[in-house]
Amino acid sequence: MLAYTVLPMVFTPPTRATLIEVARLAGTSKTSVSRFFGPERDKLSPTLQARIEGAAAALDYRPNLMARSLKGSGSRLLGLLVADIRNPYSVAVMHGAEMLCRQHGYALIVANTDNDDAREQDLLDALDAYRVEGVILNATGLPERQLAPLRDRALPLVLLDRDLGLPELDVIGLDDEGAIDMALDHLHAKGYRAVLYVGEAPERASSRRARLERFEARSQMLAMAASSVIAGKDAEPTLEVAIEAFVARHSATPCAVLAANGNVTLAVAHAFRALGLTMGPVGFMGIDDMPWCALVGPGITTLAQPTEAIGQAAAACLLNRLMPLDLAFQYRHRPTLIARGSTQRI
Known part of the structure; x- marks a missing residue:
């Protein structure tokens, strides 16, 4: 009678492509690939950008944004807190802000406070922990105390629609x-x-x-x-x-x-x-x-x-604080x- 030995199944997680592999396939340096996925992409020639983009797609490469943030290179993440995500105003503003952020290489993390002060505090803390580079805030109440840690580390903030009486913060919204x-x-x-x-x-x-x-x-x-x-x-x-x-x-x-x-x-x-x-x-x-x-x-x-324009203006205002883009925007919009x-x- 034959004896069988059952071997334990070992799960091997799929390996992620590395930046070095992208550089090798694109025929360029690690530094150039890093620039492509950072704020200095425009310093690369269009031909080199196309090669790096093609290599990254072929290898299904995804940059580790959290690691980038810890190294001081920036997470390329921005936060948007809305008071009521069910409100059509919030949806349209989010769409406008996300489009502009995407155009400039940033991803937008959207969260809903549901008009709850305690939830707003938790979400602000969470965004800070994720090392977002800036926040657009449609404030629930008067969260000056909640904003103190973000202001202490000079995190760029833009207020959406609601003014908190803090003169150093820009407010974008309706006239x-x-x-x-x-x-x-x-x-x-x-x-x-x-x-x-x-x-x-x-x-x-x-x-x-x-x-x-x-x-x-x-x-x-x-x-x-x-x-x-x-x-x-x-x-x-x-x-x-x-x-x-x-x-x-x-x-x-x-x-x-x-x-x-x-x-x-x-x-x-x-x-x-x-x-x-x-x-x-x-x-x-x-x-x-x-x-x-x-x-x-x-x-x-x-x-x-003009809700989408308001969302784009809020994102433009925030991006102008992060880098010298000099994007045009309005503070107050006419209906x-x-x-x-x-x-x-x-």
Whole structure:
């Protein structure tokens, strides 16, 4: 009878191609390959770049970014923290930022704080541990304490949409005052003389405070009867009750509702439907243009933010701090008015 010996299975992980192997296949030096995968790629001739790129593809070579960072060469990683990844604004901004980062050889790590201060702290710590070279932050609250370790090691930071009152930090976002002026001027030109502003809790974001404060000032300049209400599941009164009372109070005056952002626009649209209000006779306008706004009722008039341009500007601002690229960008962006039937009284 034959005897069999069962040998243990030994897993051998696949070996990674090395930088030296890429250099040998490309017929160049290790230094040139290192430059190709670093910030000095432009110093190589187009012909040499093509050879290195072809060799890396043939060997399926992937640079070890963490090792590069530990050697002081930079990780080529940037971080982007957003307050609410479900918000279409966040998605469009991320796309704009990622495109520009990719063009300049950087990868973007995106994380969602879900409007949670503690999670924001954990994610900032994690990005620091990964040795990202810079961070774009759509702040949840007022995380000055959380930012202290990053500022201590001079990590470049750019704020998205929300100002923390730290003059050394750049802020990229919408021209909030200009947007409110544009909205109220449009409603006034259409004949509305009373307006209800529906926003979210202003203490959570500087942009919310700026829009509310400008609404109060601009409506007074235009002699429009103005009031405001905060939307949310715990808000008192509820949004339906507040809108119903506002319309009843101004039954003899052409009145309109102005929603502060895309989430609020959706909530107001639901309230209009529940109350049986007709858009137009009761004006309705929103800041942020959502894809569905053209499909509701006669179409909802909106102010469209140039979200991808804002994301690109935030990335350009950050990259300018990292290297002398001198990329053009704007700090504050003007929206585009998209007039639809919801602000046509007749």
